[in-house]
Amino acid sequence: MSLKGKHFIDLADFKRHELRYILDTAHDLKRKQKRGEPHELLKGKSLAMIFMKSSTRTRVSFEVGMTQLGGHALYLQPSGTQLGRGETIADTAQVLSRYCDVIMARVYAHSDVTELAKYSKVPVINGLSDFLHPCQIMADMQTIEERKGSLEGLKIIYSGDSNNVSNSIMQGCTIMGMDVTIASPKGYAPSEEIMKRVDRLSKLYGTTVEVIHDPIEAVKGADVIYTDTFFSMGQERSKEKEEALMPFQVNRNLVDQAKNDVIVMHCLPAHRDEELTSDIMDDPKYSVVFDQAENRLHAQKAILALIV
Ligand code: CP
Ligand code: NVA
Secondary structure, three states: OOOOOEEOOOOOOOOHHHHHHHHHHHHHHHHHHHHOOOOOOOOEEEEEEOOOOOHHHHHHHHHEEEEEEEEEEEEOHHHHHHHHOOOHHHHHHHHHHHHHHEEEOOOOOOOHHHHHHOOOOEEEEEEEOOOHHHHHHHHHHHHHHHHHHOOOEEEEEEEEOOHHHHHHHHHHHHHOOOOOEEEOOOOOOOHHHHHHHHHHHHHHOOOOOEEEEHHHHHHOOOOEEOOOOOOOOOOOOOOOHHHHHHHOOOOOHHOOOOOOOOOOOOOOOOOEEEEEHHHHHHHOOOHHHHHHHHHHHHOOOOOOHHHH
């Protein structure tokens, strides 16, 4: 199997055996890195990283990942490039393709990353859009496998605001055979567009995806509890949304209703004591949030090594 030349924008573009291949490669690269075994699979290759929004994990993990693979990464922001003066995404894609072997972009509108891919001659990776965050979910599935041994048959629940992260969780976890429950308040549930796509996947892979409005009900029998910020980058804070989401906070009361060996996940950055209480986030019995952050490095190295 080869994923060479494929864009990594939307997990629904991949079949289970392809995501399996990326996850197996991620576990392998992590082992190699821990043992100090060289794995310069991208010697002399360059990654252009376009960041239209802030980032700590995505930026550092991609940049360090390219270094460990023997390549090089360039950090580009609109303010320091001609993108900020109105050069189009289409023109930028064609120019960067002449210098670089792969492009990663973190954008506001999802259409910006698909536009980039349309005009790029090299593979494009989605480093987060307003619709999806596929790299995050590859690292998350790697983390779940480390803790639970496998993915198939597990139940993951996401409690909070439906957003790019919950959309990619629904896609990735469904493809890999997990049952997914989203617990969101009315008005903050997943869009019809994503539900249509996910329903297709759940039929294909024989899993269940449900959206409910009661986190306590959702968490029954859960192996994994996931949450993310109430306000994603680019969204205005509002009292109304905060009040609607507070009952969906991941805290000890919620965790106590799940399986005894449940793990708690968050893509970070966390807003401590808002969507996730500090006592749970800092409790090693439950929290795997920093493993998730570390696995961004290994999962993305796998994606890079396979598509470039
Ligand atoms: N989880 C994540 O994508 O973090 P950053 O915004 O720091 O990149
Ligand atoms: N949903 C969050 C994820 C940050 C990594 C956001 O888009 O801001």
